[in-house]
Amino acid sequence: MGKLFVLLAVVFLGGCAGMPKPQHFNPEKNQHLKHITIIEPAQQEEVPVRIQTHAGQSFGLLGALIAEADMASDTSTFNEAVGETMPDWQQAIVTALKASLEKEGYQVSSIITDRKRENGYLVSYKDLVDQNTDAILDLNYYLAYLAAGMESDFIPNLIGQVRLIDTQNKAVVFQNRFFFGFPPSEYDIEADHILSDKQYAYNTIELLAASPEQAIDGLEEGVQKFAEKVAQKLAKQPNAQVEQIVE
Amino acid sequence: MTKTNLACCLLLATLLLSGCANTQPNFSQLLAARTNCVDEFDQYSYINFDEDGQVKAMLGSQESQCGAFSWGATFVLPIVLPASEQDYQLVIDSFVGIDSILSPMALFLNEQYQPVAQVGTEQFGYSNRRYRAVINVNSREREHFRYLLLTTDPKALGKENELVAITQFITPIVVPVGPIMYTFNIASSDSNIGSIANVEGGQVKVKMLTYQPEVVDL
DSSP states (O other): OHHHHHHHHHHHHHHHHTOOOOBOOOGGGGTTOOEEEEEOOOOOOOOOEEEEEOGGGGSHHHHHHHHHHHHHHHHHHHHHHHGGGOOOHHHHHHHHHHHHHHHTTOEEEEEOOOOOTTOOSOSOOTTOOOTTOSEEEEEEEEEEEEEEETTSOEEEEEEEEEEEEETTTOBEEEEEEEEESSOBOTTOTTSEEEOOOGGGOBSSHHHHHHOHHHHHHHHHHHHHHHHHHHHHHTOSSOSSOOEEOOO | OOHHHHHHHHHHHHHHHHHHHTTOOOHHHHHHHOOOOBOOGGGSOOBOOOTTSEEEEEETSTTSEEBOOTTSOOEEEEEEOOOOSSOEEEEEEEEOOSSEEEOEEEEEEOTTSOEEEEEOGGGSEEETTEEEEEEEEOHHHHHHOOEEEEEEOTTTTTOEEEEEEOOOSOEEEEEEETTEEEEEEEOOTTTTEEEEEEESOEEEEEEEEEOOOOBOOO
16 A cells, blocks of 8 residues: 555656646737747657556556556557558647647748657757747647546547747747646646547447547547647637726 | 555545535525625725735635625625736636536726726636636736736526536546656546536635746757
8 A cells, every 4th residue: 555655646746747837828928929830749650549547457567567468459459440541640730730820810830850759848949940930839749549447438538738939039938738538637737628529439449449430530639629729828819808897 | 446446546536635625615604694795895805915926715715705796796805916017927717616616707906996807707718627717917907907806707607517527536647748747637438527507606716927938948
């Protein structure tokens, strides 16, 4: 029991320590940002299928290894079922973000870097900016089908973090995390949560793998809603409309 | 799941939830027992932000005061806004109780305690088990905004919010994405979605953030 609490403490502290400080967008102070360049995120080739409280995890290291093997098998089953129809998630996210930001009145372009999947935000943005760019949008994401436990449904999840940098003053004028699917923890109150549609819930890996096109629709819905939420946060109108009271 | 793990999870869930569960007042009793109502805004005891730039309160508890607004709202949390020479942001969060949430309304007053602006519930966005409004207090607002009354929005009272995420049984999960560790909640896909009602009381937090964005290497 003691070890479990130590583990939980490490888990919670790890979660808190790694969270970037949120920065809310101030539309009035950022009206000069007209052209955003998206730094394309790393590619995610495979969609993991995971059971977060797998029965095997209750049986020590061996059980944990068995659980991992079981989930690797589920991941393979699903990804093989999707096969060649697996979307290019990197491009799907960039395309959705471009469209959503353009609706908010921004001009949007994108650039590719040699970032690796394990990278978070880029450490430096030197040499990535041209004169036409007012702001850089850096992001990363994680797409997966997750189930709470052995008897629970697999639902589509997208976890993303985004920041926008003003190229004139190098300031991070927006930064936050977004969770599509399962909600963020109690300790991550700053993050935004987006509900997934119940139609994309599958009780078994067999049902998930039997409906690959629909299951992918569920993840694409996540990409779309994530992009819309990001654009909403970067709207040139204030997040909360203050109604002036005239005597 | 073994019995030991189940017990640990239940204990953890209890620990996480206990803070909220113990602070839920009986709002109907509080409403019935309210005393010292005042009609004039300058009669309230305004409170300041704490050292961390926050005010946390239960509307309907001792921190909040009784009001008798002409529009029907009852409890009010009166706050002194900082006499800041820098622009700042106010982040107002109203948190979901078990099945209800405060329908918030922010009313800004000038130096003479006259209302100059308001933000109704419809301007608060629901996400992550809370209503939230981010209000940018830039130079124009700073000229007039001196006090904030956080109260209930009678237009939203009693309305139901469908398909919201409600925390019931929590299993915190960590997902590493590069150097970032995300911690999020897992509940069964059906049990964590439901509806909540807008009511007159609940837990609120107002946070003042100076607008000083982090600077990066460019």
